[in-house]
Every structure is written in structure tokens, then in C-alpha cells.
Amino acid sequence: MTEIAPVLHLSGVTKSYSVATDAVPVLRGVDLHLNPGETLALTGESGSGKSTLLHIAGGLETADAGQVRVAGQDLVPMTDTQRAAIRCKDVAVVFQQFNLIPSLNVADNIAFQARLAGRLDAQVVGHLVAKLGLSEQLTKYPEALSGGQQQRVAIARALAARPRVLLADEPTGNLDEGTSSEVLEQLLALVADTGAGLLLVTHSPGIAARMDRRLHLSRGQVA
Numbered sequence: 545m546t547e548i549a550p551v552l553h554l555s556g557v558t559k560s561y562s563v564a565t566d567a568v569p570v571l572r573g574v575d576l577h578l579n580p581g582e583t584l585a586l587t588g589e590s591g592s593g594k595s596t597l598l599h600i601a602g603g604l605e606t607a608d609a610g611q612v613r614v615a616g617q618d619l620v621p622m623t624d625t626q627r628a629a630i631r632c633k634d635v636a637v638v639f640q641q642f643n644l645i646p647s648l649n650v651a652d653n654i655a656f657q658a659r660l661a662g663r664l665d666a667q668v669v670g671h672l673v674a675k676l677g678l679s680e681q682l683t684k685y686p687e688a689l690s691g692g693q694q695q696r697v698a699i700a701r702a703l704a705a706r707p708r709v710l711l712a713d714e715p716t717g718n719l720d721e722g723t724s725s726e727v728l729e730q731l732l733a734l735v736a737d738t739g740a741g742l743l744l745v746t747h748s749p750g751i752a753a754r755m756d757r758r759l760h761l762s763r764g765q766v767a
């Protein structure tokens with residue numbers, strides 16, 4: 545049997561923040577892997593380091609030690625420029641606060657990362673727009689959208705770039721319960737279509753239960 549290569553593989557990842565003169569450890573040797581097409585929930589108490597771990601996995605922050613392999617490439621020894629290229633091409637992030645670009649309309653927001661990655665494909669975008677029910681919104685600007693619509697645009701933007709790894713930091717945390725479950729189901733269906741691996745940070749046991757696997761971060765380690 546051939547072994548599946550994980551799209552994301554962290555091993556022995558450590559990270560401390562300097563506070564005044566002290567180094568405060570947040571991650572103390574984190575190991576995790578995520579296979580293509582797999583969905584993984586990351587839970588943990590507030591301040592346990594979930595966002596830090598997600599940012600390290602996405603190359604937005606650097607680990608102090610260990611390996612962070614995205615699609616087989618270790619981000620840790622890379623220069624900022626090399627890491628930025630991986631971030632653009634292989635990883636996409638969906639944040640709780642949507643983070644759309646206010647000066648771009650919906651169509652241009654959706655195309656943004658795919659364009660940067662040199663991978664804009666009208667058919668892929670058309671599929672995402674249809675599945676997320678965004679066809680009436682394409683010429684609107686983010687300020688004219690509801691929270692649920694903004695998060696659907698952020699999901700379309702992330703997946704239009706056809707990333708190997710999708711990282712989501714409480715992606716439905718700013719939405720009401722009904723909208724949250726609709727957006728979550730749309731996200732999961734689209735992730736299944738693309739074969740990307742999804743690492744999703746959540747405080748919600750119900751959302752964690754919808755993922756294939758769950759990891760809990762506590763005292764700097766996952767189990």
C-alpha cells in the first residue's frame with residue numbers, strides 16, 4: 545500500500561513570545577499531520593496557542609524550532625520571500641473577521657489570491673460563486689454585505705486559489721447560529737470537492753464534531 549503524503553506536517557514545533565525580559569512558551573513540541581481531503585479540528589482554551597499554531601502552519605509566523613512541512617516543503621529554514629511564495633500558492637487562510645479588501649468588489653476579492661498565485665480560473669470561480677450563492681453580489685463592495693455573505697466571499701477567495709491546505713480560524717465565530725451552520729456546511733462541501741486539507745480552529749464542540757478528526761491543544765502540546 546502506498547502511503548499518503550500529508551499536505552501539512554508539523555513536528556517538534558516550539559514557539560515562545562518575549563514578554564518584557566521573559567520568554568513565555570506557547571508551543572512546546574507540537575506534532576500534527578493533515579492528509580489531503582481531511583478535515584481536522586483544533587480546540588483548546590482561550591490563550592492555549594491555537595491561533596499561534598495556525599499562523600505558524602500558514603507561514604504567517606515563524607516557529608522557533610521544529611519542522612513545518614506544507615506540501616512537502618519545510619517552512620522553518622526558508623527566507624521570508626520563500627515562505628511568502630508558499631503562502632500564496634499552497635495555503636489559504638479564512639479568519640473570523642473575514643478580512644476582505646474594502647476597496648475591491650466581491651468579484652475582485654474572490655479573484656485576489658488566485659490572481660497572485662497565477663492560477664485564476666473562471667470555471668473554478670464560477671463553481672464557487674454558484675455553490676456559495678454569491679452571483680447577485682459580485683459587483684458589490686464588502687461594506688454592503690452581511691457577515692455571512694462576507695465570510696462566503698472569504699471562503700471563495702481562499703478556495704479559488706486552489707490551496708493544498710486551508711486554515712480556518714473560527715471561521716463562523718462572528719455569525720449567528722443558523723448562518724454559522726449554513727456556512728460551515730458549504731465550506732465542508734467545497735473542501736471535499738477540492739481535496740484540500742482543512743485545519744479549523746474552533747471553540748464549538750458541535751463544529752469540532754463535524755470534522756474527520758479532532759486535536760486538543762493544552763500546555764503547549766496537542767493530543
Ligand SMILES: Nc1ncnc2c1ncn2[C@@H]1O[C@H](COP(=O)(O)OP(=O)(O)OP(=O)(O)O)[C@@H](O)[C@H]1O
Nearest residue numbers: 561562563570588589590591592593594595596597
Ligand atoms: N505577538 C505576541 N506577543 C506576545 N504574546 C503573544 C503574541 N501572540 C500571542 N501571544 C500570547 O500567546 C498565547 C497564545 O495566544 P493565541 O492567540 O495563539 O491563543 P488562542 O488559543 O488562539 O486564544 P483564543 O482562543 O482566545 O483566540 C497567549 O497567551 C497570548 O497572549
